[in-house]
Amino acid sequence: MTRQIKFFEALREGLDQCMGADASVYVMGLGVPDPGGIFGSTKGLVEKYGASRVLDMPLAENTMTGVAIGSALTGLRPVLTHQRVDFAILSMEQLVNQAAKWHYMFDGRMRVPLVVRMIIGRGWGQGPQHSQSLQAMFAQVPGLKVVMPTTAYDAKGLLIAAIEDDNPVVMLEHRWLYGIADDVPEEAYRVPLGKAKIMREGGDVTIVGLSYMSLESLRAADILKGYGISAEVIDLRSLRPLDEATILASLRKTGRLVVTDTAHGPFGATSEIMALAAEKAFGALKAAPSRVCLPDHPAPTSPALADDFYPRAGHIAAAVLRQLGREPDAALFAPPAGRRLDQPDSSFQGPF
């Protein structure tokens, strides 16, 4: 298991294997068969499976979701992709009222085996309408499942599990993860929906992250090592179902919680994790839990405002230190060297 491939390649491989294994799987969405191929994640599929299973779409997000639902009700397994979550909210009605409810409201007679991929992201002046992180809007809807892979391994495994699941699954993929490689088995495998992953074991504090912020959480754990603090890092992977057991077990061990998200704080995913801690691990908590989120305003476009907008490992480490009654150094908040904060790395040169 030493082959490394990137996140987008893992997605593509997962799609390819599902399409190869099951003729009822098809992929659809704006630009799915185009030369960009959804940042590479659908590239080559149209050549292999043909235009009838790798479909471009008219610009009509709500209707394409309805079409996907209708086809899922009648035996197909659509994978619908939105290049940005900001477009996907045009389909809120179909997702929330229809996809999430047809199984329940017809008492199990219908099923909606649908995967909706939505890309979230940040940087390079995407600005207020192209870089939102709206996971909490979906996670609050019973009937939907919501996953957010962080590693290439999980991207492939969760995607395959989502495609094989008989429920509507929203999969939010962070654009800044696309270029990151990981060990990924060549064969098809599944990562169960609803299971968090302990990325790093530790005893002093639990850091709960998701998506790109799980990587920042790992870096925070590295920083904290330097302070003699052992942090446990949990990558949520699924928001719905939420893996309460893993989070609570960790909290019972560490007694401290820092939660971080790619989104704003209030009424967000961090709220639920903190509520869970308070409700079900109250006795174990040694200090007030804290969260590290975006400031509570839309994303400004200017690169000059990106540094303050996106919290990083240092901010997470600082939150831990404060919980332990230690004053964080100013150096923790310094932007990383070698790149501007509107790029994932210096090789990324826009426009998106």
Added chain:
Amino acid sequence: MTRQIKFFEALREGLDQCMGADASVYVMGLGVPDPGGIFGSTKGLVEKYGASRVLDMPLAENTMTGVAIGSALTGLRPVLTHQRVDFAILSMEQLVNQAAKWHYMFDGRMRVPLVVRMIIGRGWGQGPQHSQSLQAMFAQVPGLKVVMPTTAYDAKGLLIAAIEDDNPVVMLEHRWLYGIADDVPEEAYRVPLGKAKIMREGGDVTIVGLSYMSLESLRAADILKGYGISAEVIDLRSLRPLDEATILASLRKTGRLVVTDTAHGPFGATSEIMALAAEKAFGALKAAPSRVCLPDHPAPTSPALADDFYPRAGHIAAAVLRQLGREPDAALFAPPAGRRLDQPDSSFQGPF
């Protein structure tokens, strides 16, 4: 100040006074001028102000929201009404990407003085697609304000304040409150956005409610009196801005928190209130906070399933008792006499 009028009459009076005072105020939405007049809340306005200011709409929720935004950008003050929140999510894109962001993303050059009324509700077999409570979807969006009046007094005062505010305000009105009367001054007055109300003072526990559940919370406080427990009841009234100060002050006094909502628990409004308590009043908490919400599934239609679906005062009281280490009596969970639980009162005889 002894005049009592009902919630819907208070809304109508508020609209009437705003329209009378300011020619730029107009009301729009499906059925606004029709004989039903949005369950009475817009009744008579078309006769008084004419069809150009009391507008019916084609069935196109996303576009009517855009129209409202465009008119708000250019000097009008629209009040848009959706008879059910379930329809309003068709306008998620305009609300979340546009209304909430035009002021910020154009650096203050534009303003969107818009009020969007959305009715939430329950009962009489409204079922999975006609009785959702989606406040948390809106409350998580910076740039929006979100209010939920409970009393007729607040309905009028918050509505006037919302109309006079220069920001987009989502106002969620529970259908079961429409028929409830309260002391309401005849003149125009404002209830400030972002201020919770202490409905009942108490020292042993803080019950935070919103909308219809604030009334259940009051009833729970009555029940608890019988147990010698003094409950403080806070009616949130606003979710965004959230009145953290009032909640935290109460928690510092009581050390105990029960939160209740008309919605599901996970990733909902209760999550944020509990997170707030854990984050900022940790030291004051004497026990794990708890929440009283709908079960985590869509609303079933059959009246036989309503009893278990909608928690009541007894459930709130039980949550308090459990926090205090006392076992609640089974009688607390008995459905109220004299009506079925799919009706607000026995005078309500459907179809809606």
Added chain:
Amino acid sequence: MMDATTRKALYRAMSRIRTVEERIADLYPEQEMRCPVHLCIGQEAAEAGTGLALDRRDYALSGHRSHGHYLAKGGDLKGMMAEIYGKATGCAGGKGGSMHLVDLDAGFLGAVPIVGSTIPIAVGTAFSSKMKGEDRVTMVFFGDGATEAGVFHESLNFAALHALPIVFVCENNLYSVYSPMGVRQPDGRSIAGIAAAHGVATQTGDGNDAEAVFTLASKAVDAARRGQGPVFIELSTYRWREHCGPNFDNHIGYRTEAEYEEWRQRDPLALYRARLIADGAATGAELAAIDAELAAEMEDAVTFAKSSPFPPRESAGQHIYAE
């Protein structure tokens, strides 16, 4: 002239819908049907004529006013009545109510009360049929109000683009709740014209004439089945009773008694009864026998529904997710 079997089937289908809906209106005040009901009395010809043009294996989907579509497609009456009564034996186990009918055996895939929302879903079921190479047609029912919704237009585009086997049926009854056409759509342009502009084959017809409806719907279904792409049908008709609920409401002011009376004169069932008798295709006694049989069937269904058990408490938590 149409063959006698078809004609009687049309009569029967219309009379069945009328019988059921009238009986629901009678019984509703008992407050045992505790969910909103949108009755389709007055629109039976549109529903019978289109529904009978479908095969059982074809798919149909509808909206809030779906009783007639469900019945004409062959949906099980007992399951429908039990559903409206909120019973475990209902076609959706009591979870759905009047606004969420379903009968998979009959190809009635579902109905939902968010106006317009089943239109793209139906396009999706038609897409499925095309992908799988089945010669199955989907028919989707909606009102004039639904044609104002964006998804309607998006759906026409998608269906035309992929030449999908779908028939869109718009029952134009002039109102969306209490709102007349004039406050919702511009004067002097037709709904059918919009569908035509999308490149969708279009037909318009008298929605109170069951035979005319059946004839054009059959052609439309046939064209869709033969791969000629989608067809849009607009049928003019009228709802007799209030938008939602069992009563008449002409007195509240959104429409006139005169308008109502005019349409009442065009009662699709009475006209067809008279026509069959005048043509000698059936005797009054024959038709009365059909009516009586239908009334008895409805009484059975009501008894079944009333005597069925409510869903057990634990069913509320079942089927949240498919296993």
Added chain:
Amino acid sequence: MMDATTRKALYRAMSRIRTVEERIADLYPEQEMRCPVHLCIGQEAAEAGTGLALDRRDYALSGHRSHGHYLAKGGDLKGMMAEIYGKATGCAGGKGGSMHLVDLDAGFLGAVPIVGSTIPIAVGTAFSSKMKGEDRVTMVFFGDGATEAGVFHESLNFAALHALPIVFVCENNLYSVYSPMGVRQPDGRSIAGIAAAHGVATQTGDGNDAEAVFTLASKAVDAARRGQGPVFIELSTYRWREHCGPNFDNHIGYRTEAEYEEWRQRDPLALYRARLIADGAATGAELAAIDAELAAEMEDAVTFAKSSPFPPRESAGQHIYAE
């Protein structure tokens, strides 16, 4: 023939857009414009011809590809360049970037990159003008892709219903990102036909002929201003460079070099230059002088943008809510 002042103004407006866009393409690789840019090179005639048909007090709104609309409406160039550079002096204070241009003084109310979303907002500004009895017209710009979105159709209905003073301008450049018309819209039906079916007055024109565009846009604006209701204009044109960014991308396979070359021959600016000279309306030297002046203006704007300060940190937290 059109008067010389107008003709030169059209030339100037087109050349200005071309100058600005080409310079942005040159400078973009410096990586100081750190936001997506959607250049409109090739489409200048459509933009100049429509923009010049408006008065300053009229409103305009646009989408992701808005530079040309902003400039033709009279938007401030320095403010635009500073915005693209993310500076405090930008027309949106650096909060918006290329996809969020605004200039209230010029009546350019805003642009956003969610495709289709400004269409209903523009209908709302036209509604406002009508409510207030102003004789102001709103013009809203969008592409062929936007016409697939539900809001477009809903907006046509609402504008027609209320006879609003709005001109819808669709620049049909045959692509939505890399997707050609054929995978998005059915063959053999026109976008303009859809608008017409909604009862909206409709015009189609050659979007690479500035005079033709100006003539029909002026008529449309005039009709809208006189209360005759909305007008829809479809202009055929072509984007030369990649969908987003400064480069050419004909090699990546979604369109052919031959197609590109064909449109390149119909360069709206070169053709118009040749025509003005052939007609004797201007000399090559005169036009070259205009071009030189525009180049200098652009250099000024770039210098202004580059030398302007970034927004201060605290500005990020400002204007979240209006006071």
